[in-house]
Amino acid sequence: MMNHELKMIPAREPPVMAVGVLAWIRNNLFASTLSIVATLLIVYGLFLSIPPLVQWALVDATWFGADSNACNREGACWAFVTARLDQFIYGFYPAEHQWRPNLFFAQLAVLVLWLSLKWTPGKQWVLGYSLLLMPFVSWFLLYGDLPGLEKVETHQWGGLMLTLLLALCGMIASLPFGVLLALGRRSNMPVIRSLCTAYIELWRGVPLITVLFMASVMLPLFVPEEVVFDKLLRALIGIILFQSAYMAEVVRGGLQAIPKGQFEAFNSLGLSYWQGMIMIILPQAMRLVIPGVVNTFIALFKDTSLVLVIGLFDLLAIIQAGLNDPAWLGNSVEGYLFAGFVFWIFCYGMSKYSQRLEQQLHQGR
Amino acid sequence: MRAFSLLAKIKKGRYVVTDPKHVSHKANSTPRFLRELLRLWRDASFRPLIMQGTVVLIIVMLAIWVISNTMHNLEHRGISTGFDFLSQEAGFGIIQSLVEYDESHSYGRTFVVGMLNTLLVSGLGIFFATILGFLVGIARLSSNWLLARLASVFIETFRNIPLLLQILFWYFSVLAALPHPRQSYALWDSIFLNLRGLFLHKPIIEQGLLPVMVSVLVAIGLTLLFRLKNRMRRLDTGKPIPGASLWMTALLLGIPAVVWGLSGATLTLDTPVLKGFNFRGGIAIIPELGALLLALTIYTAAFIAEVVRAGIESVQKGQKEAAASLGLKPGKVLSLVVIPQAMRVIIPPLTNQYLNLAKNSSLATAIGYPDLVSVFAGTTLNQTGQAVEVIAMTMAVYLTISLTVSLLMNTYNKRMALIER
Numbered sequence: 001m002m003n004h005e006l007k008m009i010p011a012r013e014p015p016v017m018a019v020g021v022l023a024w025i026r027n028n029l030f031a032s033t034l035s036i037v038a039t040l041l042i043v044y045g046l047f048l049s050i051p052p053l054v055q056w057a058l059v060d061a062t063w064f065g066a067d068s069n070a071c072n073r074e075g076a077c078w079a080f081v082t083a084r085l086d087q088f089i090y091g092f093y094p095a096e097h098q099w100r101p102n103l104f105f106a107q108l109a110v111l112v113l114w115l116s117l118k119w120t121p122g123k124q125w126v127l128g129y130s131l132l133l134m135p136f137v138s139w140f141l142l143y144g145d146l147p148g149l150e151k152v153e154t155h156q157w158g159g160l161m162l163t164l165l166l167a168l169c170g171m172i173a174s175l176p177f178g179v180l181l182a183l184g185r186r187s188n189m190p191v192i193r194s195l196c197t198a199y200i201e202l203w204r205g206v207p208l209i210t211v212l213f214m215a216s217v218m219l220p221l222f223v224p225e226e227v228v229f230d231k232l233l234r235a236l237i238g239i240i241l242f243q244s245a246y247m248a249e250v251v252r253g254g255l256q257a258i259p260k261g262q263f264e265a266f267n268s269l270g271l272s273y274w275q276g277m278i279m280i281i282l283p284q285a286m287r288l289v290i291p292g293v294v295n296t297f298i299a300l301f302k303d304t305s306l307v308l309v310i311g312l313f314d315l316l317a318i319i320q321a322g323l324n325d326p327a328w329l330g331n332s333v334e335g336y337l338f339a340g341f342v343f344w345i346f347c348y349g350m351s352k353y354s355q356r357l358e359q360q361l362h363q364g365r
Numbered sequence: 366m367r368a369f370s371l372l373a374k375i376k377k378g379r380y381v382v383t384d385p386k387h388v389s390h391k392a393n394s395t396p397r398f399l400r401e402l403l404r405l406w407r408d409a410s411f412r413p414l415i416m417q418g419t420v421v422l423i424i425v426m427l428a429i430w431v432i433s434n435t436m437h438n439l440e441h442r443g444i445s446t447g448f449d450f451l452s453q454e455a456g457f458g459i460i461q462s463l464v465e466y467d468e469s470h471s472y473g474r475t476f477v478v479g480m481l482n483t484l485l486v487s488g489l490g491i492f493f494a495t496i497l498g499f500l501v502g503i504a505r506l507s508s509n510w511l512l513a514r515l516a517s518v519f520i521e522t523f524r525n526i527p528l529l530l531q532i533l534f535w536y537f538s539v540l541a542a543l544p545h546p547r548q549s550y551a552l553w554d555s556i557f558l559n560l561r562g563l564f565l566h567k568p569i570i571e572q573g574l575l576p577v578m579v580s581v582l583v584a585i586g587l588t589l590l591f592r593l594k595n596r597m598r599r600l601d602t603g604k605p606i607p608g609a610s611l612w613m614t615a616l617l618l619g620i621p622a623v624v625w626g627l628s629g630a631t632l633t634l635d636t637p638v639l640k641g642f643n644f645r646g647g648i649a650i651i652p653e654l655g656a657l658l659l660a661l662t663i664y665t666a667a668f669i670a671e672v673v674r675a676g677i678e679s680v681q682k683g684q685k686e687a688a689a690s691l692g693l694k695p696g697k698v699l700s701l702v703v704i705p706q707a708m709r710v711i712i713p714p715l716t717n718q719y720l721n722l723a724k725n726s727s728l729a730t731a732i733g734y735p736d737l738v739s740v741f742a743g744t745t746l747n748q749t750g751q752a753v754e755v756i757a758m759t760m761a762v763y764l765t766i767s768l769t770v771s772l773l774m775n776t777y778n779k780r781m782a783l784i785e786r
Contacts, residue, residue, distance in 0.1 A: 029509060029511060035512075038511070188413070191420065201767075201771075202764065205763060207724035207725065209727045209738055210738060210742060210756065210763065213738070213759075214760070217746070217752040218753060220438070221752065221753065222435055225441065298525075302525075302526075306728070308529065309730055336537075343530065348521060
């Protein structure tokens with residue numbers, strides 16, 4: 001008897017060019033003639049630009065020094081940034097009180113971490129604190145004029161501290177106005193609807209810079225002469241007026257996404273308009289608009305740099321002012337790169353966070 | 366919810382159910398007019414009226430308060446109100462003007478000059494940002510990994526840095542590092558780039574060129590007419606006029622060429638020449654315009670690229686496959702199937718980006734490009750002190766642009782919605 005042994009022939013190795021690194025390189029870098037040309041051009045371009053850039057920014061750079069003369073002219077003069085770092089962060093805030101802005105930064109860091117980490121308890125309380133109390137706590141902490149806290153005038157504020165403060169206060173204060181305006185724009189009452197629409201379209205139609213001009217030039221005319229507004233407060237009012245219109249449109253998007261049945265349901269339960277809005281509609285809508293809110297926050301964060309034109313010293317303005325210092329002439333590239341880097345870190349981080357949130361939202365549906 | 370909890374409380378004995386007589390007695394104790402008011406308040410058809418009336422009243426009172434304060438303050442500071450200042454002599458120079466302007470012109474003229482400069486930089490910015498944005502957006506979806514990465518680095522870098530910072534960077538770091546006029550970069554001895562700007566040839570329109578200009582317009586009109594006719598015929602018979610594109614080219618180029626030949630006009634160029642410390646003649650693109658344009662173009666292009674990417678990704682894969690299986694070539698698939706559907710998604714946010722660009726052009730004031738905000742809301746405002754009028758006029762210009770565009774956008778969206786199933 002023949003013993004037929006049935007045995008699988010071992011599978012042949014796939015062609016080298018079909019799997020693995022080589023295949024990836026072929027499919028993604030050299031797929032067609034055009035692709036080959038593009039790859040070669042880009043590689044050549046990177047080869048030309050990257051090494052000198054690294055040489056300039058890192059190898060030949062001077063990191064510390066007292067003025068421009070201490071710098072190696074071949075490389076970047078980061079000494080400009082390191083020497084003035086205090087000013088870039090705190091503005092003209094008195095040195096002996098700098099623990100106060102530090103506390104403000106620490107508070108922000110804790111709040112942000114608390115709200116973004118998954119396992120931290122009591123998120124609603126922390127969120128409530130951030131939205132309701134935090135701006136006032138921060139203001140009193142920085143402004144002082146309380147027993148035990150010396151007063152620090154707002155014209156001494158500046159740098160990153162001012163940028164963060166303007167963006168945060170502008171954002172948080174515009175949130176309730178935005179919600180009210182959005183509700184008003186979707187209201188059944190024609191007068192209220194048209195007023196809210198007019199307000200939103202008015203502010204969305206003009207550039208922030210004119211709003212800031214208006215706030216700094218016209219606002220003092222609008223109030224009785226005895227009332228004197230701080231320059232910072234005027235800028236903040238302008239930012240809030242402007243921002244609440246954008247916020248309203250974001251919130252309206254969320255409201256529109258709520259199915260009609262939800263409105264009918266709370267009506268048939270006998271809830272009043274405000275009860276229904278606060279307990280049923282807004283909690284759902286606000287969850288939907290978080291990514292949009294983060295995006296408007298990013299836009300506002302970038303836009304706070306415009307306060308430069310009305311003479312406030314935010315991060316960009318204080319660097320711009322530092323460039324004109326005779327001891328540090330000719331360091332504009334370093335200054336702008338540093339400012340750009342700081343802004344970029346914040347904005348990129350937030351945009352990644354908002355993308356993550358968006359994905360989480362879409363997972364549930 | 367409420368009813369349930371009330372029921373629970375009654376069961377627990379916290380509430381005693383009162384007899385109806387007692388309740389009615391309590392209600393009677395409130396004054397009659399208050400009860401009437403309460404009844405009106407609870408009337409669903411009346412309450413909105415009360416609320417709207419209150420809101421209007423509050424706003425009117427606020428407006429009166431603000432206006433009276435303003436009047437009082439202005440009077441106190443000795444500033445006259447009204448638009449008379451527009452006809453006064455301005456007395457300051459503007460470095461770039463599309464219309465004739467010098468110090469002896471009026472403040473009203475500075476408004477026009479500023480507005481035209483704003484429109485100029487916005488128009489140019491929109492043109493370049495669209496081209497760059499579409500290129501980057503398509504590159505972002507390229508099958509070439511390196512190209513796609515490069516595009517995404519471009520987008521993420523320039524989207525996340527404030528525009529003002531970018532403007533200052535281009536103006537103070539890059540363009541200020543260009544050589545002095547005597548050491549200008551020159552291209553074919555006709556284009557010069559230096560610290561003072563970019564200098565180009567300027568064609569001079571002479572008397573003889575007028576018929577040529579007119580003929581160009583006529584040719585464009587005739588070509589459009591021909592195109593319409595061709596389209597009608599194609600819709601009627603399914604076949605276009607043979608050689609249509611050839612005919613159209615002939616019309617577009619032939620008529621002006623013939624007219625030019627007959628009129629015998631010659632085209633002369635105004636060449637930039639180095640005189641003293643700077644170039645004279647030709648077209649000068651001032652560095653302020655250059656920096657602003659660069660920054661606006663790159664910043665907006667990063668946003669447009671994302672819009673384009675989202676638009677192209679929104680077209681379902683099945684559409685491309687269906688088109689390919691009908692036998693369309695890849696180019697035709699893109700132009701006949703993908704792009705038309707993507708445009709529907711792209712155009713509304715694209716228009717928003719255009720509006721943003723127009724509004725962002727107001728940052729010109731930071732580097733001194735003479736746009737509307739810089740000239741009119743800046744210098745004119747400071748010289749006249751007419752804050753209310755000047756700011757109102759400035760805002761009105763931007764508002765008009767925005768509202769007009771969004772009105773057009775709404776009509777477009779409505780038309781698009783009708784075409785949809």
